Amino acid sequence: MTEKLQAIRSENAKLMETNLSLLLEIRETDTEIDVTRQQLLMQCKLLEKRGIPVPQQFLELLAESQQGSQGPNEP
Structure with missing residues (x-):
């Protein structure tokens, strides 16, 4: 039993x-996406x-995805 x-x-x-x-890889990828979005x-x-x-639709999409990527504790 102990071995099990x-x-x-x-x-x-x-x-x-x-x-x-x-989870760490996901967080790193999210950070890369956010940096790339800002550059774009x-x-x-x-x-x-x-x-x-x-x-304009493209800019709105970028703005929406930027807001969606922020967690509840992030500004």
């Missing part, structure tokens, strides 16, 4: 480690300053 319990605990520890690793918004503003139109 140790095996289950070992498997649980491995799963928890994998889960933590995946800046490039759109530069295009508009140069007289090159950017579709």
Whole structure:
């Protein structure tokens, strides 16, 4: 019985480690997406300053996705 319990605990520890690793990767990817979104918004503003139109729907989509990416505790 003790061996079974140790095996289950070992498997649980491995799963928890994998889960933590995946959560950290997701957070890193979310950060990269947010940085890229900001860069894209800046490039759109530069295009508009140069007289090159950017579709309003595209800008609205970027703004919506930016608001949606912020968690409940983030400004």
